[in-house]
Amino acid sequence: MSKESFKVQGLSGKKTLKGILPVMGSKNAVLPVMASSIIFKKPLELSNVPDIEDVYRMSEMFEKLGAEVKRVSKRKYIVSGNLVNKSEMDPEISKRFRASVILTGPLLSRFGKVSFPYPGGCVIGKRPIDLFLNGFEKMGASIKEEGNKFIITAPRKGLQGASIFFKVPSVTATETFVMAAILAKGTTYLKNIALEPEVTSLIEYLVGCGAKISGVGTTTLKIVGTGGRLLSPKPYKTIPDRLETGSFLILGALSAKDLTITNCNPEHVEILIDLLKDSGVDIKVEKSSIRVRGRDKVRSFDIKTHEYPGFPTDLQAPTVVYLTQAIGESLVFETIFEGRLSFTEDLINMGANITLWDAHRATVKGPTKLKGREVDGPDIRAGLALLLAAIVSSGESIINNVYYIDRGYESIEDRFSKIGVKIERIKK
Ligand code: EPU
Numbered sequence: 273m274s275k276e277s278f279k280v281q282g283l284s285g286k287k288t289l290k291g292i293l294p295v296m297g298s299k300n301a302v303l304p305v306m307a308s309s310i311i312f313k314k315p316l317e318l319s320n321v322p323d324i325e326d327v328y329r330m331s332e333m334f335e336k337l338g339a340e341v342k343r344v345s346k347r348k349y350i351v352s353g354n355l356v357n358k359s360e361m362d363p364e365i366s367k368r369f370r371a372s373v374i375l376t377g378p379l380l381s382r383f384g385k386v387s388f389p390y391p392g393g394c395v396i397g398k399r400p401i402d403l404f405l406n407g408f409e410k411m412g413a414s415i416k417e418e419g420n421k422f423i424i425t426a427p428r429k430g431l432q433g434a435s436i437f438f439k440v441p442s443v444t445a446t447e448t449f450v451m452a453a454i455l456a457k458g459t460t461y462l463k464n465i466a467l468e469p470e471v472t473s474l475i476e477y478l479v480g481c482g483a484k485i486s487g488v489g490t491t492t493l494k495i496v497g498t499g500g501r502l503l504s505p506k507p508y509k510t511i512p513d514r515l516e517t518g519s520f521l522i523l524g525a526l527s528a529k530d531l532t533i534t535n536c537n538p539e540h541v542e543i544l545i546d547l548l549k550d551s552g553v554d555i556k557v558e559k560s561s562i563r564v565r566g567r568d569k570v571r572s573f574d575i576k577t578h579e580y581p582g583f584p585t586d587l588q589a590p591t592v593v594y595l596t597q598a599i600g601e602s603l604v605f606e607t608i609f610e611g612r613l614s615f616t617e618d619l620i621n622m623g624a625n626i627t628l629w630d631a632h633r634a635t636v637k638g639p640t641k642l643k644g645r646e647v648d649g650p651d652i653r654a655g656l657a658l659l660l661a662a663i664v665s666s667g668e669s670i671i672n673n674v675y676y677i678d679r680g681y682e683s684i685e686d687r688f689s690k691i692g693v694k695i696e697r698i699k700k
Contacts, residue, residue, distance in 0.1 A: 276674040278685060281694035282644050282665035285597070287566040289528045291691040295517050295536040296322040297347070297510030299680045301470040303371045304447040305477060305508050306330050309339075309353025310378035311455055312481070313502040318349045320510040325679040329369045336362040337379075354502070359383040363421065369679070370444070376404060376424065377448035380413065381455035382502075384426040399609075403438055403445040410434040411456060433458025433497055441466040441491070441579045447474055454483045456497035463492045468580040469540050473511045481506050514540035516681060517562070518587040519656050521545070522594050523688075524564030525553040526664050531691060534561045543583050544591070547573050551598060572600035572638055577607050589615055589657035595636040596624040597664060602636045615654035618647040622661055622669075644669035652680040659684070663693055672700070 283289075297320035307330070309316040321327060323346065331341035331349075338357035342350045359379040366372040366389050379386040390401070405415055405422070411434045412427040433456050438445060446465040453460035465471070472489060479485050481503045484496035517536040524531040525548050538545060538557045545562070549555050552570040556563040572595055577585040585608040595602040596619065606612050610631040620626050622645050625637040644667035649655025655677040662669030671677075674697065677684060685695045 275700055277698050277700050278659060278662075278671040278674055278677075279696045279698050280644070280659065280662040280669045280671065282642075282662055282667055282669060283527055284666040285641065285664055287527055287529050287568075289524070289691045289693065290530045292532050292534055293520050293687060293691055294534045295512045295520065296320075296682045298322070298470055298473075298513035298515075299324055299326055300371070300443070300468070300515075301473045301513075302327065302510045303330055304374050304444075304451075304470065304474045305510070306334070306341075306351050306353075307374045307378055307447075308451055308474065308478060309351040309505070310356050310375070310382055311451055311503055312354055312505040314354055314505055315350050315352040316505040317507040318351060318510065319347055319507065321347050321349050322510070322513065323347075323682045325675065326369050326371060329365055330371070333362060333365045333372060333375065336365065353378075356382075359386045361386070361388040363389040370399060373401065373404065374444050374448050374451070376408075377450070377452035378455075380408065380424055380426055381431050381452045384430065385424065387421050387423045389421045403440075403442050404448060407434075407436045407445065407449050408452075410436050411452065411460070429457065430500055431456040433460040433495075435461040435463070437463040438465060440464075443468050443471055446471050450475055450478065450485070450493065450495065453495040453497055454478065454485075454503065455500055457499045458497055460495045460497065461492065462495065465491055465493055466579060467491065469511060469514060469537075477506075477508050478503070512536045512540075512560075515584065515586045515653070517541050518544050518584065519590050519653075519660070521548065521555070521562060521564055522587070522590040523660055523663065525551075525566050525570070525594055526597060526660060528564055528566045528691075530563070530565050532561055532563045536560060536562060538562050543581065544587060547575070548594075570598045572598040572602040572636070574603040574605070576605040579608075585609055585612060586653045588612060589654040590660055592616060592619065592626070592634070592636055593657050593660045593664065596626070596638050596640050596642065596661075598638045600638065602638075604634045604636060606632050612654070615650055615657060618645070618658055619661055621645055621647070622665060641666065643667055646670040647672065649673040649676045652676050656681060656684075
């Protein structure tokens, strides 16, 4: 892991940023589509791929599985998941990114067996895998835990269609079981699925390639399995990253004189746009761009994180930074992950007035002046939030563990420098 940090010279609350801030392709959309290449007959072509660490990790994982991931140009990849010839997932790589868990579905359905360690990733909560284990059992698989790894074996005649009800809607579990069910024998019903745009994008892509899935866009899917026959691929263009879009919108609300966020899908961040507008921010929405101008004396609001289309847990941390600058008291209720409010300790050190009531609830009183500090970025989204806090602060901040920000945001310092942020990547 690199030991790089960002050095940021804060704007002391001034709203000076201007220009164009383009949004890249979505990390959480491209990773499952890469994984799906395992259920295809031929290599899959991906475009608008973000240049981020998690894409490198997924590429390394494919290489360990015997496949090839070729980068044909900056944003175009050819993933030859058809060449995968083993189904033991590399433990070191798996531990470095949670999204590796989505490979279990396509590997198990194609090879009848998969082994993987408890997946790693950001430190944002417990992140159990019971939905995966229960679902595979429902499809007839047996599960063995050996040392630090799970070995899952499908019945001799392959995974069987089943009715699976997710006790909570899970993004990666939905994606995993959609892919597993496509190659299974018989019909699978997935109920209470996640509706995040990244999930829908994967499903629509697979339907476009011949998968028999009905109920797309609703919480219940019916998937008619091919009994092992692989699909024929079509090119996939990665959808814009809604979490980048949302983070940039908050940056604009905090610090922009006149910022235009381009290459985005505003519909995917409707809830944030509404909240910020009501709070007093000047926002103009076009088809694939958003113009934002920050305003002084904005009003606070409450947030409760929720599955899509509710308020995204991934935008909770950047929004808390915004609320430190708004007038009034806000209640922040993080319902999805229990580790995602711990970054508030750093914000408090920077001068924020935040009370953490328990792992899920905090109140933020604003406005407060923030001061530059040295902080550790604990995960992708909180890392980005602390970067926003550094931009609003007075004086200099150092954000350590830039690796986490690099996992999800491509060359953020270049894009932010272009709109006027004083930011530099340093080696400590
Ligand atoms: N859950 C279970 N059992 C399971 C799986 C999940 O109880 O077996 C629970 C979780 O503990 C959580 C809830 O289900 O309370 C929802 O979590 P989900 O499974 O949807 O999260 P995920 O699939 O692991 C994806 C994104 C996350 C994002 C969440 C929530 C990817 C690769 N990751 O994670 O993105 O925060 O959905 O929207 O798609 C990020 O990009 O920074 C990131 C962490």
